[in-house]
Structure formats: C-alpha cells, structure tokens
Amino acid sequence: MLAGTLRQVLGEAKVSTSPSVLEAHGRDEGYPEVRPPLAVVFAETVADVQAVLEVARREGVPVIPFGAGTSLEGALVPQGPAISLDLSRMNQILEVRPEDFVAVVEPGVTRKRLNERLRREGLFFPVDPGADASLGGMAATNASGTTTVRYGGMRANVLALQVVLANGEVLELGRAVRKTSSGYDLKDLFIGSEGTLGVITRLTLKLHPLPEHVHTLRVFFPSVERTAEAAYAILASGLPVARLELVDDLALRAVNRYLDRNYPERPALFLEFHSATAAAMQEESRFALELVREAGALEVEAAMTAEERTAQWEARHQAYWALVNLFPQRKYLITDTAVPLSRMPELVGYARALMDEMRLEGNILGHVGDGNFHTLIAARDDAYARAEAFAERLVARALELGGTATGEHGVGLRKKKYMPLEHGNALAWMARLKTLFDPEGLLNPGKVV
Template sequence: MVVADAKVEPELGGDFSAASEALLNALGNKVVMSAAICAQHANITTYLPNEPPDAVVYANDTRDVQTVVGICREFGVPLIPFGTGTSLEGHVNAPYGGISLDLSRMDRILAVHADDLDCVIEPGVTRKRLNENLRDQGLFFPIDPGADASLGGMVSTRASGTNAVRYGTMKDNVLALKVVLPNGDVITTARRARKTSAGYDLTRLFVGAEGTLGVITEITLRLYGIPETIVAGVCPFPTIRDACDTVIETIQSGVPVARIELLDEVQVRASNGYAKLGLPETPHLFLEFHGTPAGAREQAERFAEIAAAHSAGAFVSADRPEDRNRLWQARHDAYWSVLPLRPGAKAVATDVCVPLSRLADCVMETKRDIEEMGLIAPIVGHVGDGNFHTTLMVDVADPADTAKAKLFMARMVERAIAMDGTCTGEHGVGQGKMKYLAAEHGAATLDAMRTLKRAFDPQNIMNPGKIVAV
C-alpha cells in the first residue's frame, strides 16, 4: 500500500506587499499582477486545482533572475520558475502564493559547438526551435517529450520521450548548468568536457529538481548528428501482451531501435478519428530506426522477424519524411485525439515505469483495472524503456468520478512500485505524486532529500510544496 510522506510544509507567504513594491521598483513593467496572467501561470493540465501566484515576473537574463531571487529571499516570498506550463503534476502551482518567474523571454541560443557536438542555450528555448536552428548544421537534439516544452522545463522535470530508448533522457544529455541559488549566488555545475571526476555531480542534482533548489539560467546540451537514414514503421498486434513481448525481445536482442511506442486499441481508435490514419483498431507499435541505409533497413527487418514470432500483422515501413512526420504527429497528438472519446471530460495523463521484464504484466493489469472500473483511459507508452502512460478521461466537476480516477492512479503506482518500478518515469513529482515517494524511496532516502533541500534553501522559498515537504 502506498503511504504518503506525513510531513507538511510550514506556513509560508512572507511579506508580498513589500516584495511587490521592491520588484516594481527594480524591474518595472516586467512585473505583472493581472489575475488572468497569474491564473495562466498556475496548473492548467490536470485535475489538480489552479493555485495562481500573486505576481508574474518576466526575466530577460541571469541578472533579472538574481534580482527576483534576492527580493524573494529578503521578504520570505515563494518563487516558482515557469517555462511553458506543459508540466503535468502541478509543478507550476503556487500553493503559498508568491512570484511566478517566467523564463520564456530567456530564449537565446548562445553557442553551438558543432565539432564538439554540444550547445549552450537559455532555459526558455523550446525543443522545436532548437532543432530548427540546428538542422542546417546537420545536428539535432533528440529528447522529445511530445509537447513543445522549454528546455529549462525539460531539465527541471528530467524529461524523456519517444527517443529515450536510444538517446536516453535529459539526465544523459545535460553536460552543464548555470544556476542561481536561493542565496543569490550564480554557479556553473561543470565544464563542457564529456566526462569529469572533479567533485560532486551537481549537474545531475539540479536535473529533475523541479525548481526546488535553484533557478536554471543556462544549459549545455549534448547534440547528435542527424542520422543518414531514418526508417519509420507501424505494426499491429492481436493483444497488448503480444506487443509488449515483442518490445522486450527486440530490446534484449540488441536491435538499436530509436523509438518504439505502444498504442492500445483505444488510442488507435482515437488516433484514427483525429489523424485519419486508417489503422486496424488493435494494439500497435510505432517504431523508428536510425543509421546508414543498410543498417536502418537491417534493423527494421530484424524487428519484423521478432514481431512475426509474436503473431503480429504486417509491418509497414516508410522512409519518406512526410510519411514519417504524419505518423509521429499522430502520436504526439494523442492528447487531442482522445478528447472526443468523452466530450466535456478532462484528459488527465499519468505515467509509471517498470523494469522491462515486468512491462507486459504491468500494462495488462492496468488494462484490467480500466475495464473493471469502467474507465475510458487509452494507453500509450515509450515502452522501449518500460515507461507507459494512461490518459484518463475525467469529469473533474464530479467528485465521484474524480475519486475513481484517483483510486485508479494510486493502484497503477502501487503496482509499478511493487514491480520495482517508479511512480513516474518522466512526468515528475510536483504536487501530484509527492505522496508516493515514501513508498518508493523509504523514509531515510526522503530525509536525505529533505536535508539537501534545507541546505540549499533554508527559507524554503524555491517552489515550496513540490517533491518533498520540509
């Protein structure tokens, strides 16, 4: 049974009136207190309530960030970093009020070192814009969470996505960070060298910290050459288990697949209606292979052999960019495609991740819960690394419906943790999954996290009420 962390945050809030006067004096029209703007800078993507800040500050550079941090520190006011607002677990809510620090204007690409395969950017740069800038140099950044998130937000939530099975997650692709600490100091966590043994790995500490330890103002990212050949494909299966078993054998066989995505029959039906795909309404795998023309073709052929042994239908491949883009756009539009399944309901996405050998069991048991509880909850997943998502259609105005959805999500998390998995593979903790960390990590580990939080942020002004209560 999942047991919540029993600690609660102390009373927070500070002297907002004095802080707002200081911010207006220092930053002028970069400070906005409109109720509508504040509401837009709080949670809008899940069943969690919208908890707006008292003000929004638009930062242009590291100096602006230092100014805001200094004023929040002086007056004890909470500070919540904000990127594009696409996070899914209430990360940008302001439960104690305070300042939302909008970093979207810090969107400069500062340097691209093509020979070293890295770049330096500000946190407001979005994934799509970075790749548009890199394309002419034959480079790309592979982490693709679906939404056009800011790279600062992707670092802060330790994001992942469709390419993670080959290229890893954000923790594998961030080389260094510039961070404004809660005391106002600016630190750089590492150099651009690909490896180091010099001191604590502070880069990894801030990746996934969700703005609770400092504000990221520069990011050094690992880049990759655009593959010579990209082959995409789609393959139907009679059952979810057949599809999952194919994934497991493909990965265990060493096929270097770049993307391998599961869509259950409900999601396929929704995607057919939205994107006019015309696929059989059975579970499918969407795949992509990168390499030389011969290498990518060989990978696709090897996958097709494995899939055939698991009762798959015909594997259909495509290497024309327009065909590939249509396929993956349909996958990325999964959120929008499910809305017609229950008009008027809200789509609430949640995820878990388990060891690959337990993937089929976890997905099948989750499907059983969906059916027995009478839910509409399509399943999609970056299943090459054991990560999958459900998109629950919830009437958030109906307490009984919301309670049923919460029970389902709790059972999904309990199951994943029992299988030595995690409550979240890539969405992060925020407010929504704080209650599961004690069961996943244990009290001693949570206390170690709490010790780090207190050491970096003794006033608890940095995104309080997220990850761990102090």
C-alpha cells in the same frame, strides 16, 4: 504591494498581474487545479532572476520557476502566495558548436526551436517529451520521451548547467565534455529537482548527428499484452532501435478522429531505426520485422516519406489531446510508471484490466523500450476520485515490481504521496538537501519533497 515592489525593482515591462496571465501561470497541462500566483515576472537576464529572488527573500514570498507550462504533475501550481518566475524571455540560443556536438542555450528555448536551428548543421537534440517544452523545464523534470531508448533522457544529454540558488549565488555545474569524474555530481542533482533547489539559467546540451537513414514502422497486434511482448523481444535482440512506442487501440481511434487519420484501430508498436548506413538500416529493419512477426504481428506499415514519418510521430505526440477531444469536458489524469523491462507486459495487462474493472475510460501509450508507459484517463467529474484510486493502485503495483512512481513526468504535487514508499529513509535526506540549498523554503515549496 508585492507587485509594486517587483515593478520598482524590475521595471513595468517585466511584471504582470493581469488576471489572464496569472491564471496561465497557476496551472499546468495535467493537474486539475488552478491557483494563480500573486504576480508573474518575465525575467530576461540572470540579474533579473537574482533580483526576483532578492525580493522573495526580503518579502518572504516563494518563487516558482516557469518554463513553457507543459508539465503535468502540478509542479508549477502555487500552494500559497507565490511569484511565478517566467523564463520564456530568456530564449537565446547562445552558442551552437557543431564541431563539439554542443549547444548552449537559455532556459526558455523550446526543444522544437532548438532543433530547427540545428537542422542546418546536420545535428539534433534528441530528448523528445512530445510537448514543445522549454529546455529549462525539461531539465527541471528530467524529461525524456520517445527517443530515450536510444539517446537517453535529460541527465544523459545535459552536460552542464548554470543555476541561481535561493541566496542569489550563481553556480556553474558540469562542463561541456562527454565525461568527467571531477567532484560531486551537482549537475544531476539539480536535473529533476523541479525548481526546488535553484533556478536553471543556462544549459549546455549534448547534440547528436541527424541520422543519415531513418526507417519508421507501425506494427499492429491483437492485444496490448502481445504488443508489449513484441517490444520486449526487440529490446532483447540488441537491435539499436531509436524509438519503440506502444499505442493502444483507443489511442488510435482518438487520433484517427482528432487528426483525420485512418490507422488500423488495434494496439500498435511505432518503431524507428536510425542508422549511419543504408545497409545497416535495411538489415536491422528486416530483423525487426522477423521478430514482430514471430511475436504475432497482424499487420505492418512502413512510413515511406519524411512527411509520413513526421505524421506518425505527430499522431503519437497528439495522443493526449486526441483523448481530450474524444472525451471533452472531463478531468484527465496521466500515469507514467516505469518498471524493470520484463515486468512491463504484465503491468500493461494489469493497467488495462484495472481500468476496465474500475469502469474508467482511457488509453495506454508507452515508451515501452524503457519499461515506461502511460495510462491517460478521461474521468467524468464524479469518477475523478476513482481515477485517482486507479493511479494509486497502479503505482503501488509498479513499486511492488521494483519500479518507480514516475519515469519522466516528475513528482510535482500529485506524486508526493508515493515518495515515502519509493524512497524510504532516503526521502529525509532529500529534504535535508532541500534545506541546505534553500533554508527559507523560497523555491517552489511543497513540491517533490
């Protein structure tokens, strides 16, 4: 019925109800449940997006915008009958303006494809969540990642958005400029709204010059706490570090096995410096080495070639899948609390101890330069409730320390329970904003607020 209407309006080629397609659109990479939508629409234009929303309004069926499906908190998983609005065919890089350090893209473009295109210009888009996410999806969750300590996350690197509202209206938010104080900041309101306020149909992105000189290090420590402390010492020094990642011993064991590496299986900092001049880079690296040695480093390895560098960051990014490989057939749960910088070593220690105490297997990985780290838990079926209890205790502790339930993955379904404690009465105002922009509750209902 609904699929028939959609086919009538959009044409056969843009609508699917094949079970495998529905199944692929009823899940994400981190949420344990799969709930297929009624139909998947592959939008190719803004008019398609408007047409889907019109059907949604007429039929009273909600719409869930879908990018690359790499989210982790259930933001894509329907809570009832729904249309999945897949934006992967809106994948044109519309403009690259190297002279403005700006690219304009459709939401389905993935970050790796954009960066391939940008390389010849000597530019890159720095936000790097690991997964080859779509840029629309990255904006929807306010994604960030390994380079955020230096370049900022999506809010800092998306200059403008085009969005389609539930009523079909198209808004242009923000401009392709480095700064503006013109009117209310709707652009940042839509970033991180997880498809609940509107559908992102175009992004104007801030680009950065590819660093002339890159220096990448792996530094190994006797404990995760010492590793976190060393990260903090580097931050406090004012060194312009571009990446500052904690990778624990279990993660390296999993990576060694999954990717056939032979990194020492000890807690490590993965560091990178980006510099405009060779002398600056050498001096900064030398100073960083001094700091990590003072902080108790056992061993330092430098990536000597571009290949080795790529391999190192691949190792970091594959840590999740490496854990899945090490503990297959389990249920996985990832936390992404962030806390004020000085509390990060303490919370890392708390997480490690709590994981042991609760007899959970998992590792710790972190964007420690941002006070943000992940625990990845691989729970047997009968331990999943314990994993959830672990996450709840960790988030509660993070909030007590002045932190946030989610540094970068977003709220989705799984973290809604933390919102009242984190936001207090501001949460009711978020719900009022939701009602203002989407009075019929047609856009990804049940998520965030």
